[in-house]
Amino acid sequence: MTVRSIGFIGVGTLAKAMILGLRRRWPELEVQLSPRSERLSSELAAGDQKIHRWTTNAEVVAASEVVFVTVRPPQLQEALSGTRFRPDQLVLSCLAGISIAEIKERCAPAEVARVLPIPAIERCEGPIVLCPPDARARALFDGLGDIVDVPDEAALAAIWPCSAFMSPYFALQAALIGWTAEQGVEHPAAATYVRSLLKALATTSALTELADLDRLIEEHETPGGLNNRIRLQLEKAGWFAAVGDALAMTSRLRGAELTNQAKP
Ligand SMILES: NC(=O)c1ccc[n+]([C@@H]2O[C@H](COP(=O)([O-])OP(=O)(O)OC[C@H]3O[C@@H](n4cnc5c(N)ncnc54)[C@H](OP(=O)(O)O)[C@@H]3O)[C@@H](O)[C@H]2O)c1
Known part of the structure; x- marks a missing residue:
C-alpha cells in the first residue's frame, strides 16, 4: 500500500469507523483530522500517535494524499470552503446523493471517486462500494471488507439504498x-x-x-x-x-x- 497520509473532512459516526478500521489494517498510515466534533476528533488523536487533529480543514487537505469527505450533504459547502486541492490527490466522497461532478466543482484539480462503506468497516467487515473503480482506493481498502466496484453513478444509485x-x-x-x-x-x-x-x-x-x-x-x-x-x-x-x-x-x-x- 503506497498511500502514506489520508485526511478526513468531517469526523462523525462513519469517519470514526473508517479511521479505526484503516488504522487497524495499516499500522504506518498517518491520519489527518478536521477539528469539528471536537470531543471525538480530540479523543481519536489522543489515543493514537499516527492520528493528527488540525485547526482548519485546509491544513487537513494540504497534509493528505487521499482526502475523505465525510460531512452531511448540507455541510459540504462550508466544509470545503478555503481548501485547495492538488492534481495528485484523490478525494473520496461518502456523501449520499451528491454526484462526482458536484464534488469535482469544489475539489478540482484532484481526482474524485465515491465510496460507500458501512460502520462495520471498523472491524474490517462489510461491503465497500467504489465508484468508479480506482487503484489507489482499492489498495487502501484492501482487507477492510468486501470491495464492490461499480462502473458508474447509475449503478451506485441502485446499490446505495440497500445500505x-x-x-x-x-x-x-x-x-x-x-x-x-x-x-x-x-x-x-x-x-x-x-x-x-x-x-x-x-x-x-x-x-x-x-x-x-x-x-x-x-x-x-x-x-x-x-x-x-x-x-x-x-x-x-x-x-x-x-x-x-x-x-x-x-x-x-x-x-x-x-x-x-x-x-x-
Ligand atoms: N453513518 C453511516 O452509516 C453512513 C454510511 C454511508 C454514508 N454515510 C454518509 O457519510 C456522511 C457522514 O455521515 P455520518 O453518519 O458520519 O454523519 P455525522 O455523524 O453527522 O458526521 C458529520 C461530521 O461532519 C462534521 N462537520 C460538520 N460541518 C463541518 C465542517 N464545516 N468542517 C468539518 N467537519 C464538519 C460534524 O461535526 P459537528 O459534530 O461538530 O457538527 C460531524 O463530525 C453523510 O454524508 C452520510 O450520507 C454515512
Whole structure:
C-alpha cells in the first residue's frame, strides 16, 4: 500500500469507523483530522500517535494524499470552503446523493471517486462500494471488507439504498425478540436465540456461491412447514414488495433531502 497520509473532512459516526478500521489494517498510515466534533476528533488523536487533529480543514487537505469527505450533504459547502486541492490527490466522497461532478466543482484539480462503506468497516467487515473503480482506493481498502466496484453513478444509485437496511434489519431483530419475550420467554433467552439464528443465517449465506443464493429459500423450508407458511403469509401481506417500494423511495432522494427528518 503506497498511500502514506489520508485526511478526513468531517469526523462523525462513519469517519470514526473508517479511521479505526484503516488504522487497524495499516499500522504506518498517518491520519489527518478536521477539528469539528471536537470531543471525538480530540479523543481519536489522543489515543493514537499516527492520528493528527488540525485547526482548519485546509491544513487537513494540504497534509493528505487521499482526502475523505465525510460531512452531511448540507455541510459540504462550508466544509470545503478555503481548501485547495492538488492534481495528485484523490478525494473520496461518502456523501449520499451528491454526484462526482458536484464534488469535482469544489475539489478540482484532484481526482474524485465515491465510496460507500458501512460502520462495520471498523472491524474490517462489510461491503465497500467504489465508484468508479480506482487503484489507489482499492489498495487502501484492501482487507477492510468486501470491495464492490461499480462502473458508474447509475449503478451506485441502485446499490446505495440497500445500505439503508441496517436499522430495518435491527428492527426486525427487535420484533422477533419482542414477540418471543411477550409469549413468556425470558428476554435474555429470546435475545440469545434470535441473535444466534440471524448470525448463523448470515454465515450460511456467506458460505454459499453467489449464483446459488436464491436456492437458500427452498433449502430452508418444506411445503406446509413453519418457514414456508411464514414466508407465504409475509409475501401475501406485501412484505417483499414493500422492500422494493422502500428502496425505490430512497433512491429518489437527493442531497439535503437525505438528512431531513423522515416522516413516519
Ligand atoms: N453513518 C453511516 O452509516 C453512513 C454510511 C454511508 C454514508 N454515510 C454518509 O457519510 C456522511 C457522514 O455521515 P455520518 O453518519 O458520519 O454523519 P455525522 O455523524 O453527522 O458526521 C458529520 C461530521 O461532519 C462534521 N462537520 C460538520 N460541518 C463541518 C465542517 N464545516 N468542517 C468539518 N467537519 C464538519 C460534524 O461535526 P459537528 O459534530 O461538530 O457538527 C460531524 O463530525 C453523510 O454524508 C452520510 O450520507 C454515512
